[in-house]
Amino acid sequence: MSAELMKGNVAIAEAAVRAGLEAYFGYPITPQTELLEHLSKRMVELERVFVQAESEVAAINMVYGAACAGARVMTSSSGPGISLMQEGLSYIAASEVPCVVVDMMRGGPGLGNIQPSQGDYFQVTRSAGHGDYHPIVLAPASVQEAIDLTFEAFDLADKYRHLVFVVGDGLIGQMMEPAVMPEMRPIRPRPDWAVSGKDGREKHIITSINLGAERNEAANLRIQDRIRVIRENEQRSLEWNIEDARILVVGFGTAGRVALSSVKMAREAGLPVGLFRPITLWPFPEKRLAEIVDGGIQAILVVEMNAGQMIDDVRLVVGHDVPVSHYGRLGGAVPLPDDVLHEIEKIAANIGLTATAMAG
Amino acid sequence: MSAELMKGNVAIAEAAVRAGLEAYFGYPITPQTELLEHLSKRMVELERVFVQAESEVAAINMVYGAACAGARVMTSSSGPGISLMQEGLSYIAASEVPCVVVDMMRGGPGLGNIQPSQGDYFQVTRSAGHGDYHPIVLAPASVQEAIDLTFEAFDLADKYRHLVFVVGDGLIGQMMEPAVMPEMRPIRPRPDWAVSGKDGREKHIITSINLGAERNEAANLRIQDRIRVIRENEQRSLEWNIEDARILVVGFGTAGRVALSSVKMAREAGLPVGLFRPITLWPFPEKRLAEIVDGGIQAILVVEMNAGQMIDDVRLVVGHDVPVSHYGRLGGAVPLPDDVLHEIEKIAANIGLTATAMAG
Amino acid sequence: MVTREQELVRTVVYKHPEALEDVQTHYCPGCTHGIAHRLIAEVVDELGIQDRTISVSPVGCAVFAYEYFDLDGVEAAHGRAPAMATGLKRVWPDRVVFTYQGDGDLAAIGTAEIMHAAARGENITVIFINNAIYGMTGGQMAPTSLPGQRTKSSPMGRDVKIAGYPLRMSELLADMDGAAYVVRRSLHSVREIRKAKKAIRTAFMTQISGLGFSMVELLSSCPTNWGFSPPDALKWVEENMVPYYPLGDYKVIEAVKALE
Amino acid sequence: MVTREQELVRTVVYKHPEALEDVQTHYCPGCTHGIAHRLIAEVVDELGIQDRTISVSPVGCAVFAYEYFDLDGVEAAHGRAPAMATGLKRVWPDRVVFTYQGDGDLAAIGTAEIMHAAARGENITVIFINNAIYGMTGGQMAPTSLPGQRTKSSPMGRDVKIAGYPLRMSELLADMDGAAYVVRRSLHSVREIRKAKKAIRTAFMTQISGLGFSMVELLSSCPTNWGFSPPDALKWVEENMVPYYPLGDYKVIEAVKALE
Amino acid sequence: MATGTIVINEARCKGCTLCTTVCPKGIIEMAEGRVNQKGYIPAVLVDPENQCTGCAICAVICPDVCITVYRDIPAAKLQPATA
Amino acid sequence: MATGTIVINEARCKGCTLCTTVCPKGIIEMAEGRVNQKGYIPAVLVDPENQCTGCAICAVICPDVCITVYRDIPAAKLQPATA
Amino acid sequence: MQEEVIFAGFGGQGVLFAGQLLAYAAMHEGKHVTWIPSYGPEMRGGTANCTVVVSDDPIGSPIVQHPGVAVVFNNPSMLKYEGLVKPGGLLVVNSSLVTATTDRDDITVLNIPATDTANELGESRLTNMILSGAMLAVRPMVSIDTLIETITAKLPQRKRHLLEINVKAIKKGVELAQQQLTPA
Amino acid sequence: MQEEVIFAGFGGQGVLFAGQLLAYAAMHEGKHVTWIPSYGPEMRGGTANCTVVVSDDPIGSPIVQHPGVAVVFNNPSMLKYEGLVKPGGLLVVNSSLVTATTDRDDITVLNIPATDTANELGESRLTNMILSGAMLAVRPMVSIDTLIETITAKLPQRKRHLLEINVKAIKKGVELAQQQLTPA
């Protein structure tokens, strides 16, 4: 179990294999293609299912089929491909079948580019297709976290019979870092509810149509109940230098990781700054964030690789109680530690904090 | 210009024709099919372009092509079809070409049903595909409004070279009401920037790819600037009984319309209740809402045909200053005036307002 | 004198198949969807595969097919049944997986999925109901609507200059190397219905024998949206659809011939 | 003695076409995308249609084709170029609209769009670059990759049992009633390049004459992802692709023959 | 000539008339002045002369699987083993 | 035999060698020990004996449109009208 | 004044048209009005119904849970709507087809043998006009004259010849209702 | 201690591998490390570069704007990175191919004729190892021994025979750097 230098995309693929992935369906797109490529070799070696689909639309519907069969199943893509999956994702969510979708975000909108981005935060946390629901969204900031969260994503999907996203960006996908792989787990048995041929039991049907408002409202309420439980139980986050912080930096994934450098620099300069990094984007870790803010935070800086999306979730937690500002880089640009530090300093000046005043 | 009894879907289609629609591309889906059907006749009669596409994916990309050619163009769909259009919508937004998309929301997620719903509020206001942008979203609550807003949608699209949604629900689409149609406008000339063959000028290119983070960030900043202008200038809403209101009901489209009955009932019962109905869902009419709330609102009730989506926008405006509660019906169910009234009464009781206390 | 052997016993020679639920369908009077359902159920019964067969319903009038078959089943997104069936079949290779799809579903929005399922030689069976119309949404033009056919979205008749020409799916899919059995049958008469059943049986046998992709296209009627009585609708199939969509075997690989 | 008439004048007989920008492309050394670009530009020059031609670039290595053609142009979503071209052409019926698409773009994700553009007889021209691989994303299997072909996503060679069989798009599209001109050519030799140019000319003429859908499939090389030198890559086209994808005219309606 | 009969599940019948058009004996008719619970006029067997052969042609075309067909079969053929 | 020459745009050449494999006269070679600004070894015409016929075969295969081809054409043919 | 009417029956019984005619008539009288069908499953067959709201003021909700009036054309509609009519309301029953009965005593019930009467008039498709006339006799939310004017205006050219019989049907409906309410 | 190194050149010059080798070596020395390529356009050709960050502490940002070290293999990379190296930093130049020069006096510049030297060693693909050796001679973020151990461990079986010459190249790089820094 020693560390290996691994590329994020490959690490996620291998972690999925070790979590007992039975089937993968996907379509190439940068910056996640190595994930598909790794599985094209590994799954075939292990005599599991690998199909390169004719499109992302087909891929997500193959995932839907395999998920109905109760198999552990995954797909992966990026911006344009995830957009094409929206209808299928909505069907999957409505049908309450578990699956894992990896989204390595790239600069949008449109074809955009393939640089790292967090521009699809709204798409994954808010809608992921038509209708009322939220997928579970996990956001690693390192190759090791990518491995660990992917491995766990399958269990979460099973536990809640729900759609789980693992979202990264080009950096997480392309970066190599030392990381440790979990042991290979045996493939779990197919669950009871699966569609498998009605051998000796009542027939099983998996469908997302519910004619009549009453029936569909009931189905929706069931989903909403589950979502409420998830929201209650699965909020996760990490934090640094929170105790005496007056300024809180909030960022996820790569942006959060970059911000950590800035926070350390600010601390060295004597500024009372802490970092809050959501691991679950949905459910957003609102409980912990509220606690931290109550502990004496005077200003919040949200750092994202987008025009301001997660900031809504932060503002929904803190309301007008604390000023919340945003530092965003767009379309594939990655914030630099110095620039984030600069923003922190501006905020410190605004709220009358000076490094000297607080140092010591 | 006398009133005619018209079905919402047909009214929208005819309003688009009168606004100078040059081309329509679409795919049938309930509850908006009459719109396509009307145009299959009208457009051909007028020797304009009508194509029933092979799918919503194809339809939105045909729209994209015609929009690049500078034509006034439209498509229409509902939940599953709108999901399939997400990639194309993102390309259109990135390319800064104008077009109008009609979404008659139905009960989701998945195939759901065809009953009226507002479950795709997040999808249209927040993401509409990958990447950072918001379409302009107009939400009529009557056939007349549907006509007027559709007619105007094309001008807004032109003005900002932006994507404009007209969103309704099954009720708006299926309902007949007396309404007045605007006069037929001539087809406007194709704009200068259009792709048309480089006859005697520099070539025109319309693309959404911007390799290199810098270029794509610049393109994104241009979009964000435009979005900021739209947000500043285009917020619209309607209101009833606001002056002395202590409780504010907020709802759009059909939910807002139903809530109006409840507000009237509450007023008759002596409760100081007002109604705020956003017409633009994006930009959300935050300025006017903030003013109204500042005017003495003690509690807000958001009524939606979903599990709570627009409520986020309301809470982003009011923060923790005023309690905000939600009454939602899901999956195709429509709130009833009595039920909304009941919610109003509960809130009144909670904040210590009684009908008698306030009456007179 | 009647001997015991000559004595006649009144015996059920045709009854409701096991694999079909004993419920009323939502189909319109005289709609051939009902016939197609029955044939599939009869074949499932005869092959004894009720316990290991999985149906994939489309979006279209047959969206509730899963309610009528007494089989495990799923309901796919519009046009994506072949992709969903691929997912099911790959992880359950020893089950029998079939899709049931309309012409809007299969020949419009689902064109890519059906073509690639066939190209992959996906070992599934497709029952393709071609009624030259979008039934469920109320009678709009399908890719298979005939030139000149009046529909709700081609009110003056399908104008091939604007709306193009119908797709002949059996012919197209037969071109795929992965396709093992692709035939077109019709449901417009008792004789053709009997042939259709035989083809459905062969298609299922193709799958059970692991020979690859199989499809039976069934020319069908939609009395409601065509605006004909059920008998006239069947006549319309015979007189208008059959000439445009010739019945026949478009692809039968040798190994399948051996099954027949 | 040399008369004035016999005097030899050094004259340009081949130079960079007008309709091609004078810039360096991003294509790899020896990639035949460059050849295809040149042929199109030459045809546009010869037909004198530079001022009224609109290109539709794909997502694929040719994503920047619009930068290289000195033509108005747009860039489509992956696989949707035929739909986008439909939108353009319908509102500019007197312009010349062509798409330029790779095999991933046209034969995988864009299958439905190309089939239906052909079925509609959409009056556009499609230049289809079949290089049996996904070039842009770094060499994954395309629907057109040959059986046994090693790619980044079929590292042990395309196994038809798992990944199915290649699609022959010209053959399929020729089946469409709306298709007027569908041919396959190759870029692997000077001789074939010359034939390809002629076909491209005919395809554009088909459109200009309003005869319907036209497509030229061009067998092409991807030296980078195949891992061959440019000359070896052309040899691979000749020796491996041509046998699988026979060159020839798959659909030439009479009216087009009259043009040739 | 074989003999038999049919039983039509009238509640399930949608009155499409298809069976009436195919019966070689012309012995299926639509009920008169009577609708079933769903409002359809059901088909009925009118076979006073026992003309039905149990050929099942009507059942083959019935889209609603309403028809059960009986044929009178020699006992010998039915139970060849025990005969 | 016709005569002519070619000019290779070396800056644009990507050194793919295709032209060298098709020239019927074998007079195009890859430069030695020299790379252009983009790092490619360019093709060069090595035609001391003026063998080039201006046949343009090299230009037909060049994917980067680097080759301009000249042919020596009788003035008569060039300007038939004014001759 | 606000009246809410549900028309309910089989597809093909002219249910939706009856509603539209009422809506047009109300519009012509300058009233606010909405008409909305219950657009059931995305498929054929089954029941059809529509709701018409007629009001002096702008209409909030176009759909209603407890209508003031229900006009039921067949048994399934009777079973569904009989209990939903609000107290004091009106239930108009096509007694030719509806065999079910109601025991509510808080509403007015009109039993109109509309289909039989229509058949007597020689055209079973007049059922809807007879029921409309009967309904308006009790709840004159629009005048009978307006209804007749409206149908005169709306009947397409090729159905012109049916105008007279339609008018007759409406009047017959009024008559049947009046007979029933005024014990002979 | 945190060092950031950018390796930049053409695809095919072993740029990405040089970075990975450094990253492996750092990992073996128990350091925190990230390697990230600049994965340019979704297409072939053009330049290739990667960034390696080696640190004693967890690494915040895997990408850096102003690297402490830039190793440039060709002219375009020289033009791009020469100005970005942070003051006090190191610029290692493959002087065999790079003709551009720098006039910065706030950084250390090593001009290593790596491609020529590699050709002398009989294998032009050793350019990257020579430059790596030179870089480490000045910035010993990992020891030369670790680098050699790492390449020994990483070289696949079929390239075993190249091990010796790779080691030689690394050492040659060290030597060239030392020569240049210690004026003879």
Ligand SMILES: Cc1ncc(C[n+]2csc(CCOP(=O)(O)OP(=O)(O)O)c2C)c(N)n1
């Ligand atoms: C993505 C999407 N687009 C459109 C629809 C609406 N829709 C439902 S069924 C159907 C067509 C059905 O026609 P067909 O497949 O021919 O089946 P039929 O009803 O004729 O049996 C359409 C367009 C939908 N549900 N989802």
Ligand SMILES: Cc1ncc(C[n+]2csc(CCOP(=O)(O)OP(=O)(O)O)c2C)c(N)n1
């Ligand atoms: C929706 C979507 N899916 C996937 C991609 C990634 N992608 C870009 S190009 C390409 C394939 C290109 O292959 P081909 O069409 O054969 O063109 P080539 O590069 O070989 O010329 C893919 C899969 C994308 N940009 N968008």
Ligand code: SF4
């Ligand atoms: S609409 Fe047509 S296809 Fe659908 S059930 Fe009715 S008759 Fe059958």
Ligand code: SF4
């Ligand atoms: S990757 Fe292949 S197709 Fe793309 S430019 Fe390079 S050689 Fe050409």
Ligand code: SF4
């Ligand atoms: S079984 Fe044959 S004879 Fe008897 S009713 Fe049916 S079709 Fe007629």
Ligand code: SF4
């Ligand atoms: S075929 Fe069946 S449904 Fe139709 S009338 Fe006869 S019994 Fe009734």
Ligand code: SF4
């Ligand atoms: S023009 Fe002909 S002879 Fe001259 S270099 Fe080119 S190929 Fe060779």
Ligand code: SF4
């Ligand atoms: S064919 Fe063109 S690019 Fe290739 S080597 Fe010759 S001149 Fe250079």
Ligand SMILES: [Mg+2]
């Ligand atoms: Mg159909």
Ligand SMILES: [Mg+2]
């Ligand atoms: Mg390709």
